[in-house]
Amino acid sequence: MARLLLNSKKHKDYIFEGCSTCDAKCCSSNIIYSTIYDLKEASALFPILFYVADGKISPVYFFYYGETVGEKCPHLNGTMCSVYENRPYACRSYPFSFEQGNPCFDDGCPKISISKNSGVSLLDAKKKLNPYFISNFVGKEFTEQKEEIFTSTGRFVDFCVKNNFLVPYVNYYANNALYLNFKPSLSEQLYIIHPQRIAVMRMQNKELFLGHDDFLQYIMMISASHKNIETLFALKEAKI
Ligand code: SF4
Ligand code: SF4
Incomplete structure (x- = not known):
């Protein structure tokens, strides 16, 4: 699967047929890029980790561990x-x-294609993303605030990196072989917020989060989400 930039020429004949006859293919992915916009909902359901790729670090959440293709979201x-x-x-x-x-x-x-079947065009008459998808998928609220959301997410990640809050995922769970089985092929690229390290740094520097109350909230949500790694294991094992 690849994320493609919507192109007014290349995608002018593309339609979306709707989800009614699909068996939730999108729920079998494994890594989903997140922003501060959905940290609250996402962190209640999934472990939030940080993923380094192409020199860029992004908050992400995971659906499952392991390497099995086609494995579904535990929810x-x-x-x-x-x-x-x-x-x-x-x-x-x-x-x-x-x-x-x-x-x-x-x-x-699978329901986006150049097709003669009925569906909704990806592009509107002005060659922009069809407002139908903004109303029904993307959300007007997100669209209106997207610059701010992406900028704030970047600032938050920079803050975590600058203050050395992130540790490699494999080190964090080094003593637990089960957790090391969590997406091993990505192990070098995954980082986790280290709650104890943050607690110690806060004791040493009381002003660490001065002017960054929002960042402190995100960190607390992300730290709390780590217990969702255990929940995901439990859910998965209950289904086996
Ligand atoms: S049609 Fe696309 S968006 Fe809808 S359930 Fe299937 S994969 Fe998900
Ligand atoms: S939470 Fe899981 S099951 Fe629900 S829509 Fe997202 S991927 Fe699918």
Whole structure:
């Protein structure tokens, strides 16, 4: 699956046929890019980690551990999302997203294609993302605030890196072989917020979060989300 920038020429004949005949293919991904916009919902359901790729570090959440292709999200019940009302933003907006503020779609969605079947065109008459998808997927609120959301997310990540809050995931769980099984092929690229380190640094520097109350909140949400790694294991094992 790849995220493609929506292109007014290349994608002028693309349509979306709708989800009704799909068996929730999008719930079998494994790594989802997050922003501060959906940290609250996402951190209640999934472990939030940090992923380093192409010199860029991003907050992400994970659906599952291991390497099995086609493995489904543990919150999926048949083809229904069991946390639908509280599902994270990326789930709500999928197959649409933004990259540096520009609309994208995921070509892994089987219902987006050049097709003679009926569906909704990805582009409107002005060659922009069809407002239908803004109303039903992306959300007007997100669209209006997207510059601020991406900028603030970047500032938050920079703050974590600058203050040395992140440790390699494999080190954090080094004594637990089960956790090391969590997406081993990505182990070098995954980082985790280290709550104890932050607690010690806060004791040493009482002004660490001065003017950054929002960052402190995000860190608390992310730290709390780490227990969701255990929940994901439990959910998965209950289904085996
Ligand atoms: S968004 Fe795409 S992949 Fe997800 S359920 Fe709908 S059609 Fe299927
Ligand atoms: S939270 Fe729900 S919508 Fe999101 S991947 Fe899991 S089952 Fe699918």
